[in-house]
Amino acid sequence: MSVTTIQQVSAPFRRIDKAVLGIAGILAAIAAVSVPQAVDSVYFTLESLLGIAPFLLVAVGVAAYTDAAGVDRMIAQAFQGRAVLPMVALAALFGAMSPFCSCGVIPIIGALLAMGMPLPAVMAFWLASPVMDPEMFILTAGGIGTGFAVAKTFAAVGVGLFGGLAMMSLLRLGMFDNPLKGQVSCCGTSSVKGDKPVQWAFWRDEERRGRFGRTVWSNTLFLAKWLTLAFLLESVMLAYLPPEMVGQWVGGDSLFAIPLASVVGAPAYLNGYAAIPTTAALMELGMAPGAAMSFMLAGAVTSIPAAIAVYALVRRPVFFAYLAFGFIGALVSGVGYQVFTG
Template identity: 45%
Template sequence: MTIREAKALLVSYSFPLDKVVLAFIILFLGIALFDTEQVPESIRFLLASLGFIFPFLVLSVVIAGGAKATGLDQQIATVFAGHARKMIVAAAIFGGLSPFCSCTVIPLIAGLLQAGVPLAPVMAFWISSPLMDPEMFILLSAVLGIEFTIVKTIAAIVLGLGAGFTTHALVQRGLFTNPLREEAVTGYSGCSPSTRSNKKIVWAFWKDDERRDSFIAESKTTGWFLFKWLTLAFLIESLMVAYIPPEFVGNYLGANSEWWLIPTAAAVGVPAYLNGYAAIPMVGGLVDMGMSLPGALTFMVAGGVSSLPASMAVFVLVRRNLFVWYLILGFVGSILSGFGYLIYLQFVG
């Protein structure tokens, strides 16, 4: 066999490697290369963490698949019908409770704007939706507790309301008249019909072959997505536990830190945030090492709204002034959430 034939054979059997899986492999090989003694510790930590989260992961997958199979995820169009202020309130609440995550909200937003839905309620949904969904609620409750999870849910809805009403005021003053870029209008035009559809909800989806297949497909997709990100995050958390001194976290991100803890957490959250699911075990590890809960909330809100991957997608979607406004809403909103939680804990505690 010649070299050229060997190359052709390799190409014929090659397949695209998932970037998250590739990152996990590279990180694990790096641990094995530079700190061999850490390998068994990381493996034990990874297996124990996955074992703990597994029941919650299964429940999350079932909810995601059920939302798709029943047609519940197609009911978003009904939220954006009515008076502007009522639309903002409904969109913020729906966003904070909806099954849409940050990976699906961008094309959905493009479809809504292209379909002519007003910017203000779209922005309310846009800000609140990536911060909480049913799967995240379950996983976050398991790691950081039900109180923190409820606080984050409330923060998502309140930030959505604030974003919607402030955007509405700016639109009335003539800003953001054409929110989408020209190329985005063309590129995302195919999204609008599906986001405006209003299919009937069928709760007994298992009786319909097509809906049952949809449930299975969505469960597989969601399960793999959550599993790979959580596995990578738990591996990173094992390194955080091994290499980051608890006193460092306590001194700079802990409950006894100065007021600048919350703005710092917001600034760090944007570049360091992977996604909502990967952040859960990472932030859980930081909290165990002494990070304050208001700082944790600030980090997760800032990263959830305006992480680098999400910001890059938004940048190519909307015009520059709206992109800057989106970043301001995410950064300022996360800081206000952190201070609000801090004040709440001071009164309660």
């Protein structure tokens, strides 16, 4: 078969959306093993999408408005020359108090980057947000202990600060320009585009109205399909990789318990709320406090479902930096907590 023929045969497959292909493949695989589980996974995915829909719509609407009105250009210019360090600190603090999970924060991140928010501040918020929120603090204090909940809150802020400050240093390398992928129209390759003035009432301009509509549609479709894939994969991991099983791998208090907890917790999804009783039980059985901390942090920030959604949104250097910051932050927090409690 000639090269031309191969290209002609493979062309239709290259046009198939990767997210849609992944959704179909996962559903087919689940159905082949268990039809009831496939139905449960569909229901889980739909419920998760409905739960995140308000945040997604608000984020998409804000991003589309700033794009159509030209506000993103004004915001980007306002940030030029400003001190980023205070913004990183505030973003980490706000992230630790915000009620977003690792997947739910994705639309917010897209909107912030589209509006020209500096990447270090966004990274700080991004890393801190899934780790802790007020409701999780209360449940963690009741299920594991107030001391652990307070430490986890400090860890959330610390991981966010670490990621934001590290990103400030790495920006000098020039690898993180235009962090968002170009396929997301509201997150174009630059927040500063064109010389048109800001028009707050953009709906009076036919061209801007059209831009707003196209941006809302393309970004809603983009985020919805990738979040669908992430939630679907989450349902599979919860069904076939329960927290109890994963917890057994990282039990004990050996020297390697904390690094192992970070390694296992990073890809393994462990819902923040479901993790509380499991982690409490493991600690009663002898799991080291530092290992428990690393496991919960790594699972919250860099789980496979979250990684898929992140990879769809940002370019590879930002994606790998996010994973590295989350893993290192979980490891260091675990060691620090172990030393503090030891």
